[in-house]
Amino acid sequence: MGDHVRIFDTTLRDGEQSPGATLNVEEKLEIALQLERLGVDTIEAGFPITSQGDFDAVSLIADKIKNAGVAGLARGVAADIDRCWDAVKKAESPRIHVFVSSSDIHLAHQMRKSRDEVLDMTRAMVGRAAKYLSDVEFSPMDASRSDPAYLFEMLSIAIEAGARTLNIPDTVGYAYPEEYGNLIRAILANVRDIDKAVISVHCHDDLGLATANSLAAVKAGARQIECTINGIGERAGNTSLEEVVMALRTRRDVFGVDTRIDATQIYRTSRLVSSRTGMVVQPNKAIVGANAFAHMSGIHQDGVLKERTTFEIMDPKDVGLAESAIVLGKLSGRHGFKQRLEELGYHLDTEDLNRAFMRFKQLADQKRDITDRDIEALVSDQMRTDDETFRLDHIQVICGDHAVPTATVRMIAPDGSVVTRSATGTGPVDAAYKAIDGIVGVQVRLNEYVVQAVTAGIDALGEVTVRIQHEGRVYSGQSANTDVVVASARAYVTALNRLRDHSADLGSEYAHAQAATV
Ligand code: KIV
Ligand code: ZN
Numbered sequence: 198m199g200d201h202v203r204i205f206d207t208t209l210r211d212g213e214q215s216p217g218a219t220l221n222v223e224e225k226l227e228i229a230l231q232l233e234r235l236g237v238d239t240i241e242a243g244f245p246i247t248s249q250g251d252f253d254a255v256s257l258i259a260d261k262i263k264n265a266g267v268a269g270l271a272r273g274v275a276a277d278i279d280r281c282w283d284a285v286k287k288a289e290s291p292r293i294h295v296f297v298s299s300s301d302i303h304l305a306h307q308m309r310k311s312r313d314e315v316l317d318m319t320r321a322m323v324g325r326a327a328k329y330l331s332d333v334e335f336s337p338m339d340a341s342r343s344d345p346a347y348l349f350e351m352l353s354i355a356i357e358a359g360a361r362t363l364n365i366p367d368t369v370g371y372a373y374p375e376e377y378g379n380l381i382r383a384i385l386a387n388v389r390d391i392d393k394a395v396i397s398v399h400c401h402d403d404l405g406l407a408t409a410n411s412l413a414a415v416k417a418g419a420r421q422i423e424c425t426i427n428g429i430g431e432r433a434g435n436t437s438l439e440e441v442v443m444a445l446r447t448r449r450d451v452f453g454v455d456t457r458i459d460a461t462q463i464y465r466t467s468r469l470v471s472s473r474t475g476m477v478v479q480p481n482k483a484i485v486g487a488n489a490f491a492h493m494s495g496i497h498q499d500g501v502l503k504e505r506t507t508f509e510i511m512d513p514k515d516v517g518l519a520e521s522a523i524v525l526g527k528l529s530g531r532h533g534f535k536q537r538l539e540e541l542g543y544h545l546d547t548e549d550l551n552r553a554f555m556r557f558k559q560l561a562d563q564k565r566d567i568t569d570r571d572i573e574a575l576v577s578d579q580m581r582t583d584d585e586t587f588r589l590d591h592i593q594v595i596c597g598d599h600a601v602p603t604a605t606v607r608m609i610a611p612d613g614s615v616v617t618r619s620a621t622g623t624g625p626v627d628a629a630y631k632a633i634d635g636i637v638g639v640q641v642r643l644n645e646y647v648v649q650a651v652t653a654g655i656d657a658l659g660e661v662t663v664r665i666q667h668e669g670r671v672y673s674g675q676s677a678n679t680d681v682v683v684a685s686a687r688a689y690v691t692a693l694n695r696l697r698d699h700s701a702d703l704g705s706e707y708a709h710a711q712a713a714t715v
Pocket of ligand 2: 211366368399401431
């Protein structure tokens with residue numbers, strides 16, 4: 198098997214715990230298939246006991262993924278473990294990931310159990326999972342704030358009961374690199390039969406130290422990193438996959454170990470996760486941010502032009518950021534378009550290809566050069582709008598410094614009826630959103646509205662991300678168009694459709710709403 202660092206991707210579990218990052222089953226499968234192409238060792242596909250939707254997503258992914266392990270999360274509770282097994286059992290390499298808490302603060306306030314009770318739970322529940330399969334992972338939650346002697350005992354019991362991966366979570370992002378590395382060394386020295394297990398690390402980024410802590414742990418002997426694409430996750434997020442992978446590869450001289458990731462898939466995976474979760478990647482984000490390989494100062498530009506390595510420690514091509522020399526435009530044919538799509542990793546069936554080509558031609562009428570980023574935005578947008586329930590059919594706005602901003606919106610409701618509404622607002626987007634609200638008939642709060650240009654230039658596609666809030670939950674939507682009002686309206690409708698899907702899971706009234714009657 199060799200001494201490599203295993204990558205355990207938890208984008209679909211811990212990543213999905215980011216507010217507003219809710220994904221539906223199809224989106225989760227799409228991301229899982231891309232993670233498989235990226236070459237992760239294990240995909241943590243969800244937490245099956247938490248909802249029927251999560252159970253369905255984990256079992257679908259378990260069924261479809263052939264070249265990566267598929268894990269489900271379970272508390273140290275019999276019903277969780279049984280449900281998790283049901284969800285992962287079809288996988289080629291299934292894994293059950295069992296967790297309990299180990300810190301006194303969690304035992305007292307969260308679990309409300311004594312230390313001995315939690316040790317008994319560990320023995321019984323890891324044992325229960327091990328009866329189903331041989332690949333059991335165990336996590337003592339809040340490990341980094343636990344009494345080390347108690348933690349060693351708990352981990353020894355977990356190995357005795359059948360765990361073969363021991364994950365050491367820095368659940369609240371409290372550890373710092375030297376301390377966390379020393380904890381891993383102490384575990385290697387004090388846990389009984391530790392050579393039977395792989396040590397894994399799971400860091401949160403509350404102090405911005407998740408990547409540094411994970412790397413310190415690898416130096417100390419850990420051989421699995423739990424991470425997410427773009428570092429999304431609970432609160433400040435998890436260790437970012439692209440950062441640890443590229444740090445291990447770029448500084449192999451220091452770490453001496455590598456992962457099995459196909460780094461050329463990193464950029465595409467990052468874009469896909471950002472687009473499906475609505476979690477915008479900050480421009481200065483390491484590896485995948487828009488500015489990660491952009492050089493502004495004259496001295497830097499001059500240096501890079503003379504010799505790339507003067508100011509670049511990684512080649513952008515290595516992370517899949519090569520911009521094609523072929524720029525498509527108005528005169529490009531179907532064949533060239535299809536070829537470019539395939540080079541970018543999109544394999545569409547004939548019907549989808551025809552629709553994408555039609556949209557490409559419309560875009561080429563408005564924009565002279567069509568880049569890879571434009572094509573990605575266009576295909577992503579098409580995939581998003583395919584499974585909408587409320588559909589935006591037409592939008593027209595009147596605005597200007599002497600006009601009352603007014604929008605007229607025509608939509609197709611889930612029952613097929615066509616509804617038109619007009620509304621005025623503080624600006625064209627506000628007016629459009631009010632008209633859409635009038636049709637869909639649900640009250641939401643707009644938490645965030647972001648417009649970004651996909652590429653440079655006055656004719657660039659505008660990509661809009663919105664986050665809406667309803668009954669304490671956040672839903673996101675994204676869309677790209679050369680007209681930002683159209684993109685804004687579509688993004689809003691996508692978010693409302695997500696809310697509607699989720700309400701259907703909860704059986705709420707909104708799920709049965711068609712269109713508000715005029
Ligand atoms: O952060 C954490 O402790 C977790 C565990 C469930 C592994 O996500
Ligand atoms: Zn976590």
